Amino acid sequence: MKKLLVSAVALAMLAGCSSSGTATSTANTGSGTAGKSVTIATDTDILSMNSSTSTDGTSFIALTMCEAGLTQLDEKNVPVSDLAESWDVSEDGLEYTFHIRKDAKWSDGTALTANDFVYAWNRLIDPETASDYAFLIDKNAESNTTNIKDWTAEDDQTFKVTLSKPCDFFLSLCAFPSLFPLNEKFVEEQGDQYALTTDNMLYCGPYTLTEWTPSTSWKFVKNDQYWDAASYTENVDEANWRLVQGQSAILDYQAGNIDYVKLTSEVIDDYAGKEDVVTSLTGYSWYLSLNFHNEALANNNIRKAMAYAINSDELCSSVLKDGSSPLEGIVTKSTTANADGEDFRNISGTVVLGYDEAKAKEAFEAGCKELGVDSVTLEVLYEDADVSKNCAAYVMNALEKVGFTTEAKCEPKKSRLQDMQNDNYDVALHRWGPDYADPQTYMDLFVTGASNNYGHYESEKYDSLIEKALTTDAADSTKRWEDFAEAEKVLVNEDTAIIPLYQAGNTALQNTKLTGIQYHGAGVDNYRHMKLAA
């Protein structure tokens, strides 16, 4: 018996002292490598490094690091040149001719040509690929977001794109990873294995992906072959991402092992005012989707009562506390820009009803009277993320103060989306992120019959305004935005078909020596220009 004990203890100590790991993950937290190295904690994983099929923010960030497109966005959301050295735009805005750089190379040494763009774009819209983002440029569909008609490679260095109607945001969309080039020979060779490991990809961006342990960590190292490598000498040599989150990640940051970590709303108060707290706004618009198939919600007064009942200011400042800001309409702030660089929100102003408890109660009573009921019970559907839970609790409380009865339905995101698609909800806490820097990405959602119009909102007035913006006024940027502004008013103010709540913010702890992270609400956050002070 004693022997058993002794050997058991010895085993335990051995297990504890062994420092030889299995050769699976090789995540490095920046110790001992030459040059400047940064470690970033993220709470979402890379879904796919295949630019034709990836759909999530983290994959896009990774793709932006190690690949490149025709253009890239600078700090002010203005598209500047990347792989396209320059471009000519025809007078009528229907023809774009891109001049690809002669020294653009793939990481295996082959030259990067206009044909790579043709191949990649064809692949994106290929029905076999079934890409989520085909709708951006699908020339074979009835219509596509950018109004593209066709594209060709006139020679190795010239890539020509023709549109059927002008598109204000086409150039900034060229910075989107779905439109990045692909080396046809390499991709076809790899077949099923393309982009599954670091060896099954080619790189043309400022960094290359040198290590990737799925769902754990990934590492980028500077790419000397990048056409602009010369301007990257001051930037970090190595960037590590780790999939960790929560309080232990925050502790690791404080111990100096991580340079960037997201703060949860519960702990934000304690870090308020500290110099390494960084707040930014994302482009996510969180709103309440109201299902018009519900008898009570079909009543305008009931909907108005709900809108008046919720105090978005208090929601953002006391509940979320992460830099989120109240929405003035459904379109977010600082994410859209027209040709003159103006923000759509400045043009449209404030269209939400605002918080007014007295008006809320009034509208509620009026609505009940019209419906002939004494009470209204609504089921509130939301996902099981902490942020949504807190927001939903607040919203339900606010509604109840005005007279509603609420029931909670908390589900994982997929189930929530499924329920919404199956018309199985009353009120749902939903969000929309912009795909490009134009209000159209939001306004499209609420047209009659749109696939994302879960609430079945139907308004001729709204539909005709949107139609006008997309057809008649397509060439006139100012008129187009005016149409959108009016439509937004109808949607939010007159019909209150949805209730915009807040624009999601992001608060993080960032090493004060780390600079250069660029946030693009309507694009992909850019980590290419990170610099680490000594």
Added chain:
Amino acid sequence: MSQNLNYEFSEDDFKLAHDSNDKLMDKNFVATSYAKDVWTNFKKNKGALIAAVIIVLITIMAIIGPGLNEHTFKSIITEHANLVPRIPGLEKLGIFDGMRNGENQYVAKGFQDVYYWFGTDALGRDLFTRVWSGTRISLMIALVAVLIDVCIGMIYGLISGFFGGAVDMIMQRIAEILNGIPTLVIVVLFGLVLKPGVTSIIFALMITGWIGMERITRAQVLKVKEQEYVLAAKTLGAKDFYIIFKEILPNIFGQIIIESMFSIPNAIFTEAYLSFVGVGVPEPTASLGSLISSGYNSMITYPHMLMIPVVVLALLMLSFNLLADGLRDAFDPKMQNK
């Protein structure tokens, strides 16, 4: 050496080894019923007694607690968010005085006369009400789940053990197969398939919880089946089900009670785990599990949000376990002499 056989023995040389004046009397035991016997033994176990008292106290609090102050479990006052506990009488003693990092939170925010006995959570809800309301839900879930488990498991075990043979073999195989499925997976999947709520949690807990009960019951039935009074009943012509429920069951009931006492903390704990994974009771209803899981998010900044429900949970689990241990010892005749 020669023995001196002429030794004169006196009166004092010999003393009685035992006091023969003590008549050997049987100790008179008052005739007690089985239940009273158990109770007497139980009382000897101090730990179990204290545990029983604690359970009763907590149950009382769970019933009356939520009504003790003006807050409900879901009322939100955002200005009062993140406050540490402050109790009117005790604050003069230096504990529960609303102090955090050296300053009185309440005074600093301008709330001189506001008191939250257990503090508030991140949204501004009163923790005192939420904790007791949550205890209520947790206890309810546990009791219902265990009750159902006992019924199913007991009946399953009784039938399987009594009839034996092919019936037993098939039933046992089925139970074994069901036991082989990892509960976590099934329970979480159930939580996703059914509408999240108290009913689905009880349902999920039910799925495999009865197997432990079934095993104990069957083992006991097998033991008792061979006893002579069962044989006697059979000879007298008693039907099978009569024997099962009137002869065997009362004799194994003790074990069943013990096992159910052990299952209760198990159920509470599984519910807590489910909450952490995300398939617990929906907002704003609180259960001990969901309180712990949301309190966990503030652990390094406001530990009271986590610690208070953890203490209540720990007390409950501890008490039920000690109680069950005590009951087991009390029911076991071999323990009587200690």
Added chain:
Amino acid sequence: MKKYIGKRLLISLATLLVILLVLFVMMDLMPGSPFNDEKLTEAQKALLYAKYGLDQPFLTRFITYLKNMLTGDFGVSYAINKDFSVSSMISSRLWISVKLGFMAMIIGTILGLILGILAALNHNTWIDTLCSTISVVGVSVPSYVFALLLCYFIAYKLGLFPILYNAAQQGKSLVLPAIALSFSPTANIARFTRSEMLDVLNSDYILLVKSKGLKDYKVILKHAMRNSLIPIITIMGPILVNLLTGSSVVEKVFGIPGLGTLLITAIQSNDYNVTIACAFVYSLMYIVAIFVVDVLYGVIDPRIRVAKEGGK
């Protein structure tokens, strides 16, 4: 003996098959699909379903899955890491979780034995209650609370261990998580040891040995221990696999890339193949553990063997 092993093997295989069937059915019942992204059109969804064979009838899919499984192909992930082979995803994490589980098991067993024996030897005294309390506290406080407490006080404040999982120092990174995980097995083993020891200590042959004049500690070590330890083997199996499942929360706290987190993520993202494969691996480990324990039990305790073989 062979008959006994053979029988257990058959049961194990049957159980595995049933488990697989149940999992398949549950996945079908789950709301949502793995691709239910808001931006896909119906045509695209139909294409994706066809591409991955999800539009086939239930039985066809099940049989195809079984066939593939026998060659080690568990399909690809749809929603976690697109098109990655599930078997490679699992194998890289399995090893870490198993290591963590074993470490927790060893710590738990040693501590549990000590606590249980102490409690049994001092039955009904304050030591008994104290030991019971310690072990029950270990079970009633969720492991992730311990995990974060250990992380905060020992890793962060004292700096003795890495705060988050570090692949370069794998062994060291697993110590705190293993300790956090070990509280539960400690409690279970302690309680079990206590009751078994009490049973044994009260039995007649111990009384005999004592009346023969053998010293107390020798009584325990030589006689009581062996007989009370045997039943502990029966609970080791389930405890071990419970460790592996319950470790998901501890893994999350320390950022350990283990099997538990993969399973939870898979369930929440409706990734069929990964969920089924993970759940299956767990079930497999569980069944194997039960099988090994049953056989061991049969080897160690001849009464079981005879009883089982002699029929009922």
